[in-house]
Each structure stands twice: as C-alpha cells, then as structure tokens.
Amino acid sequence: MPELPEVETTRRGIQPHVQGKTVTGVLIRQPRLRWLVPEELPQLLKRRKLKHIERRGKYLLLHFSNGCLLLHLGMSGSLRILPTSTPAGKHDHFDLVFGQQCLRLHDPRRFGAVLWSDGCVEQHPLLKNLGPEPLSDCFHGAHLFRHSRNRRVAVKQFIMDSKVVVGVGNIYASEALFQAGISPNRNCGRISARRYEKLALAIKEILATAIECGGTTLQDFVQADGNPGYFAQELQVYGREGEPCLVCGKAIQRKTLGQRSSYYCSHCQKH
DNA sequence: ACAGTAACCTGTTTGC
DNA sequence: TGCAAACAGGTTACTG
Secondary structure, eight states: OOOHHHHHHHHHHHHHHHTTOBOOEEEESOOBSSSBOOTTHHHHHTTOBOOEEEEETTEEEEEETTEEEEEEOTTTOEEEEEETTSOOOTTEEEEEEETTEEEEEEOTTOOOEEEEEOSOGGGSTTTTTOOOOTTSTTOSHHHHHHHHTTOOSBHHHHHTOTTTSSSOOHHHHHHHHHHHTBOTTSBGGGOOHHHHHHHHHHHHHHHHHHHHTTOBOSSSOOOTTSOOOBGGGGOSSTTOTTSBOTTTOOBOEEEEETTEEEEEOTTTSBO
8 A cells, every 4th residue: 555655644644643742552452563563662652752753765753762663554554543542443453542642553464564763763674775765856867877777677676676766666656657658667777867867757756746645545545534545546557457548548558577567558658 | 786486464356 | 156366555585
C-alpha cells in the first residue's frame, strides 16, 4: 500500500493530534511484525513527550527525548487516530496511547515494523544506506545518471531501489516512467543524462501531486482520519492493463519485472 | 558491487 | 459451490 505520498499523508494527518502530547500507555497486541516489536517499549515510552514526527523515505520517525520510535507501514499498514476506547480489530497490532486518544497501527499482512532507536536514528541500519529524498534538491537527473553507470537492471527496478532514491514504489515508478516516456524495461545504464533529467522531474511532480491528493487508495489505504486518498483517479497506467492509453489510445501493457507488475504504453514509452 | 530469487504474512480475486 | 492459484502498495536476506 503505502509509498511515499501515503506515508507523508499519514504523517500530516497524525502529527497535529499527537505532537507535544505525553504517552500514557503502549499496547503491543501482536509483536510478530516484519521484526519483533521490542517488548521494553512501554517502559521506554511511558510519560515521555512526543517531540515531533519526521518522515525518512517510507519510515516515520517519532522523536522522544530518549530516542526514536521507527514505524513502517509495509504493504498493508495504516495508522489512525482513534478514541482510546475504540475496540481493537483483528489486525490492530499496536497502540500508542495519549490519554483519551490513541495512535493505532492496523496491518493485515504484518510486513510493517515498529522499532526503537536510541542514539542517532540516521545511523540506524535500516536508514543509514538510504538514498536522497526525491522531493529534496539533492535529488536530480544527474544523481540518477551517475548512479546508473555500470549498472544494467531495468530502469523501473533501478528507481525503486531505496539506495538510489527513497519512496518510489510500484505505483509511482510506473506512473513516472510513463510521464517521462521511458520504457520500464530499458537498461538503466544506457539512458542519457537528458532523459534522466526528465525522469527525475516526473518523479518529483507525481509524488508532489499524489501528496496533494492525500495518496492513492487501491483497496485499504486510509488517511489518519479514515478517509481514502484520491490520487487513484489520476493514475495513467497503473492497474490499467488492456485499457486505452489516455494519450494515444493504444492498450496499456502489463509485464512482470523483478517480481512486480509494471504497466506501460508501448507507443508512448520508448525503449 | 551487482543481479536474481525467496522469504516474511493475510486477504481478495480469478479460473477451473 | 469449492478449491487452488495468482496477485496485492515493501524490503531484507541470501545466493551466485
């Protein structure tokens, strides 16, 4: 589910409700997520004030005076602000309680993560090798060009590699390649600097627009208030196999690349 | 260093 | 209707 726009939408949705608030309780109903949820979290967090929430790639970093709570939503996770009295459903695995309100993690597939980092969170093993933020100034075409030399994977897999750039998942990778007119299957090491410039701009534009729309809801993504995101209606190729290209009318193709479905228009996207 | 695959889970859709 | 297979937004860990 959540790529960068969905995680950023979540951050913006929850931050006003919990920033500056003090944790009154921590509930771990299911510790077996992608990694085991640390059982000492209640002792670590109780009576601590949440300073602020930062996003790094698809990770949410909840900063406290004694360290940082790291959250990841995996494929099917979502976070909501709910009255603490709301009965927990089957897949509601974790609650951070702030008095009458709580932050609740719902994640049917349990690919998400809840971890603790004391010390410098940027040096955490899961964060320290991440590439630049796509919406920052240090992400540009020259960066993609430089990192793609001497590599030969398909460009779609290349831009989904979090060591290259963070936050570009399966939906927005297809969308950005369509907008840039590049075939997803194209060898990343053989793409010109000029085309990478266009691709970097497409990535920035699509992610920014998706954030404005509150993310993409395909099945179960919800914002912190329970509403869906509305970028799904903007999708040009993702999930549209067999339907006409909105630019040229040719049928959208689907092809599996690196175990993931890629959608593209073979007329508009050049090899 | 790079590329490819399996693995972690559950739920829904598709096909026979 | 029933059951199995395919598929789903992510990422690490392992192999060669």
